[in-house]
Amino acid sequence: MDLQRLATASRLANIDAFHVMELAKQAAELERAGRHIIHMGIGEPDFTAAEPVVRAAEAAMRRGVTQYTSALGIAPLREAIAGYYKTMYGIDIPARRVVVTAGASAALLLACAVLVEIGAEVLMPDPSYPCNRHFVAAFDGRAKMIPSGPAQRFQLTAQQVETHWGEQTRGVLLASPSNPTGTSILPDELARILKAVRTRQGFAIVDEIYQGLSYDAPPVSALSLDDDVITVNSFSKYFNMTGWRLGWLVVPDELVGAFEKVAQNLFICASAVAQHAALACFSPEALAIYDARKAEFHRRRDAIVPALESLGLRVPVKPDGAFYVYADCRGVNHPSAGDADALTQAMLHDAGVVLVPGQDFGPYTASDYIRISYATSMENIEEAMARLGKFFA
Numbered sequence: 473m474d475l476q477r478l479a480t481a482s483r484l485a486n487i488d489a490f491h492v493m494e495l496a497k498q499a500a501e502l503e504r505a506g507r508h509i510i511h512m513g514i515g516e517p518d519f520t521a522a523e524p525v526v527r528a529a530e531a532a533m534r535r536g537v538t539q540y541t542s543a544l545g546i547a548p549l550r551e552a553i554a555g556y557y558k559t560m561y562g563i564d565i566p567a568r569r570v571v572v573t574a575g576a577s578a579a580l581l582l583a584c585a586v587l588v589e590i591g592a593e594v595l596m597p598d599p600s601y602p603c604n605r606h607f608v609a610a611f612d613g614r615a616k617m618i619p620s621g622p623a624q625r626f627q628l629t630a631q632q633v634e635t636h637w638g639e640q641t642r643g644v645l646l647a648s649p650s651n652p653t654g655t656s657i658l659p660d661e662l663a664r665i666l667k668a669v670r671t672r673q674g675f676a677i678v679d680e681i682y683q684g685l686s687y688d689a690p691p692v693s694a695l696s697l698d699d700d701v702i703t704v705n706s707f708s709k710y711f712n713m714t715g716w717r718l719g720w721l722v723v724p725d726e727l728v729g730a731f732e733k734v735a736q737n738l739f740i741c742a743s744a745v746a747q748h749a750a751l752a753c754f755s756p757e758a759l760a761i762y763d764a765r766k767a768e769f770h771r772r773r774d775a776i777v778p779a780l781e782s783l784g785l786r787v788p789v790k791p792d793g794a795f796y797v798y799a800d801c802r803g804v805n806h807p808s809a810g811d812a813d814a815l816t817q818a819m820l821h822d823a824g825v826v827l828v829p830g831q832d833f834g835p836y837t838a839s840d841y842i843r844i845s846y847a848t849s850m851e852n853i854e855e856a857m858a859r860l861g862k863f864f865a
């Protein structure tokens with residue numbers, strides 16, 4: 473084969489593979505060899521869609537509402553999502569500003585397609601969700617990752633936005649609560665960040681995918697602070713519908729046409745069955761199920777944080793949302809303390825527990841941290857903590 477002919481585009485050089493996928497492959501091999509592995513690497517709820525949603529999907533298939541929809545999504549779902557903002561945050565969002573997408577992933581991709589100029593710089597915290605820098609790179613922008621340590625809840629500050637905003641900077645990409653840290657940006661700081669961005673005529677994309685899983689205080693949407701923010705959300709996490717591929721954006725009125733045009737071209741529409749099924753997410757019956765599951769995540773958070781601390785995995789900022797803990801591995805009793813990559817390898821092979829090394833989320837102090845996902849049963853969490861207890865003994 474003529475390899476030269478099939479050379480990849482140069483932008484591929486800016487897109488990295490996940491370290492955790494390598495660990496997942498090794499875990500699968502160990503499982504094939506008969507080992508019992510506990511998966512705490514994955515960022516996916518262990519629950520699946522609530523029963524009313526499954527019934528709605530079946531009914532949608534029987535009714536044959538399985539054809540393309542409008543690129544912006546079916547009208548009742550856009551209205552239901554707008555209604556969700558009213559009940560959840562007390563804010564009025566017109567349904568015409570809601571863009572239904574194939575997950576938050578497609579939402580972020582669309583937002584970057586619409587807003588990121590070639591060569592434009594987008595500020596984001598380091599650590600961040602790995603795909604964020606790659607969404608920007610996919611449109612030939614440049615993610616500028618700003619070191620964001622525990623003193624600032626692993627999130628950008630307004631001061632940093634002001635300091636790092638350069639000639640080529642066009643906007644910020646934030647997530648609150650964050651993956652990998654489970655920490656939110658405090659509302660006052662978020663308001664200051666949005667003001668700094670607005671003063672510079674930039675854009676703010678705020679990923680609120682984990683807001684439904686906020687444990688310590690009612691979540692505050694960036695939309696209640698600034699109407700021009702582009703917010704991203706999804707049915708994947710709170711609604712436990714990862715594989716259904718459904719999410720949404722709320723965009724300013726004047727951008728709806730641009731998002732529609734790009735969505736038509738890139739995706740045509742989000743899954744029709746998933747859209748019709750998702751209408752049932754907002755029924756009282758489904759919301760009661762989801763709230764009970766959220767309470768279960770909360771219970772796990774409260775159990776796992778002290779358990780990790782007692783293993784020497786210090787948690788410098790208590791996560792207030794999502795299902796992740798970002799723990800400092802420098803103080804553990806192991807030769808690979810402070811080398812997250814080697815430590816997660818050893819944890820997999822010697823203890824049979826999959827965790828994610830900080831390296832996946834950006835270079836800043838990456839080897840000091842590991843991400844633990846508690847999107848698994850309490851039984852698994854207890855077993856994993858017991859195994860790690862022996863591993864560090």
Ligand SMILES: Cc1ncc(COP(=O)(O)O)c(C=O)c1O
Binds near residue numbers: 601679706
């Ligand atoms: C912060 C964040 N944003 C977006 C996504 C993508 O989610 P979706 O399944 O809705 O595409 C994830 C998935 O883990 C995430 O953690």
